[in-house]
Structure formats: structure tokens, C-alpha cells
Amino acid sequence: GQNIDQPTEMTATEGAIVQINCTYQTSGFNGLFWYQQHAGEAPTFLSYNVLDGLEEKGRFSSFLSRSKGYSYLLLKELQMKDSASYLCAAMDSNYQLIWGAGTKLIIKP
């Protein structure tokens, strides 16, 4: 079956760094997405990885290891506005997104 695992909730301190992990099992693979979703709002796109390695985009970076079925989202210099749910989604061979349940990130002052 197809499955995405990510932690349910994480807590971090303002100004610090946090890494949100995601493991996936899909029928075929066409890339890994990270989305941010604030409460009551729709998801917004953060990153897309299809090749192994680290993609950096400002304070956010995303890493992919296809051989391990593993990705992480790294958030640096955390700000209070980063408090949100972070959704990991893997695209299968049919280009369908398989969604994780999301990681709720709580930022404390």
C-alpha cells in the first residue's frame, strides 16, 4: 500500500532550527512536496524535490533521499508566523499526490 509518515506535532523555540521528517512508500515516485497550512486556510506550496539532495530556499530547505524513501523540511531562524501544519505529499507513478497527515509545528517565544 501507499503510505506517508510524519510526526503529529513538534515544538520549537523562536529563532531556532527545526527539522520535520517524512518517510514515504508509494507505487512509483514522481517527487516529494512540502506544503504549509495555517489553521483555517488552504495549503501553500513550499518545495518540490525529485532528485536526491538538498534544495535551499531562503529560511526553508528540503532534502530527499529516494533510496531511503525519506525527506525532511528544515526551517531556520524560526518566526512565530511559522506556526502551522506542514504537509508532506509524495507523487506516485500516476502523478497522484499521497498526503501525510501533517505535522503541527508550535513555535514558542
Add this chain to the structure above:
Amino acid sequence: GAVVSQHPSWVICKSGTSVKIECRSLDFQATTMFWYRQFPKQSLMLMATSNEGSKATYEQGVEKDKFLINHASLTLSTLTVTSAHPEDSSFYICSARRPEAGGHEQYFGPGTRLTVT
């Protein structure tokens, strides 16, 4: 950019009535649109994939006669919740894929919060 709009943003209706939600891609043509439902504190659940000019593909467990999807043009897809019941109350979100951009990123609309009383 790639902007997707939804209308209405929230709606309250009485049990037994029908509600139509519109999803529009404002600055690109979307051959494929997706309809999701999200209950509080849960992840997105794909309801159906809507392809322009053809019938929608529904996920297992989603009643196609209850959730009517029409994708009549390259910029508009509609979801009609027929004979709504309180258990249909949820956050409905559409997304669209922008194929000419070469990627598979989905651009999400702002969502529609449906409350059935």
C-alpha cells in the same frame, strides 16, 4: 503567478438543500483540477480528480451522485453537494495543476467552509 479562486469562501445551508462551490484558475488553463475535503485537525482527503471535458474520477468511498463535479471549461470546475447533511460540514478545497509550467505542483484555492444545519 498561478492563482486559484473559490467561491463562496463560506456557506451555511439547511439540511436537504444543495450547495455549489466554484473553483477557478484565474491566470492559467487547468486541464486537471482536484477536490479535497478536510475535517478539523485532519489532513487533506482527495475526493475526486476533475478533467476538463470528461467525467470526474472519484476516490473510493466518495459518492459520485452526492458530490457532483463538472469541469466544463479549462478554467472552471464546480462541486455540488446534493442533499447536504450535517456530516457533510467540512472545509472543501480545490486545486489545479498547471501543466504548461512543466511541473506537477498543485495550486490550491482558498477553500470553502461548508456548515450544514
